[in-house]
């Protein structure tokens with residue numbers, strides 16, 4: 001299977017690097033600056049699981065790629081529009097698209113543009129970031145990919161082959177038969193976790209240790225769960241409790257990638273998480289005061305560091 005990873009950052013570089021290290025063909029489709037950096041230094045991963053590095057196969061343009069089978073999309077939501085023509089060209093060459101981005105909106109767009117049969121649902125859990133040397137730094141042991149068919153017709157073989165590849169690459173994973181539900185569970189979790197840690201500028205332990213903030217966390221979870229329900233997503237009855245338990249089970253030092261982006265002065269995926277949830281809430285006339293507060297307090301940072 002020819003795997004293409006679009007974006008060699010914290011997520012794509014880590015998972016793609018691990019798959020390549022285990023001997024499977026992986027091509028990283030990257031932009032000029034990252035291309036030069038990776039050509040010069042190689043792909044370097046500094047991880048709590050053990051450091052490793054490799055000389056990655058790189059492409060700057062989709063024309064350099066032949067016979068792509070699976071495209072793992074691992075760029076930020078706000079870079080998708082620019083990448084779209086390249087993704088479309090890969091689909092035209094016969095590839096299936098597996099996005100690992102946080103959020104839901106991108107999946108709706110991919111399905112609209114490429115059709116259900118060319119899109120695989122997916123999400124990942126990992127705590128990684130790019131440091132100033134372009135190295136990928138993994139700060140906790142968490143690593144997991146969940147993926148599954150949107151439309152299963154004819155795609156089973158590809159999904160099972162990818163599952164084998166993840167198995168052989170020692171990447172924990174689940175092949176789900178209700179990936180939309182899994183993506184919404186992650187959406188509820190990450191919209192809460194990122195909203196809280198970014199707004200507080202603190203890891204999650206600080207929020208959970210303060211009763212007033214903990215009550216706010218619970219209300220925020222409840223609001224996002226209501227949004228998933230009006231969208232018709234089948235979720236466990238006790239999804240609010242399950243999400244809170246999941247958040248409480250995290251290391252108190254845990255933070256979300258949105259919080260790390262805020263600290264680095266990078267743009268935030270605000271309109272794909274809290275903003276998207278608010279759009280749905282508005283459509284269904286739901287009251288979401290906590291979500292609105294988080295969105296408003298992060299909004300000045302949406303496009304990155306404030307320079308004035």
Ligand SMILES: NC(=O)C1=CN([C@@H]2O[C@H](COP(=O)(O)OP(=O)(O)OC[C@H]3O[C@@H](n4cnc5c(N)ncnc54)[C@H](OP(=O)(O)O)[C@@H]3O)[C@@H](O)[C@H]2O)C=CC1
Pocket residue numbers: 006007008009010011012029030031032033034074075076077079082083100101102124125126127128129130257269
């Ligand atoms: N980091 C984490 O811990 C987690 C992140 N996620 C999600 O995963 C997604 C990716 O995040 P993350 O890996 O952290 O982001 P990063 O910013 O670390 O990496 C994204 C990479 O995409 C590259 N890129 C942007 N546009 C293009 C393009 N058109 N073609 C090729 N490469 C491109 C950027 O390179 P350059 O700009 O240099 O060209 C950058 O290296 C996000 O949706 C995030 O929310 C999910 C779980 C955990």
Ligand SMILES: CC(C)(CO)C(=O)C(=O)O
Pocket residue numbers: 102124125126127190193255256257258
């Ligand atoms: C789940 C978590 C917190 C780590 O994977 C994440 O998705 C993020 O940081 O964006």
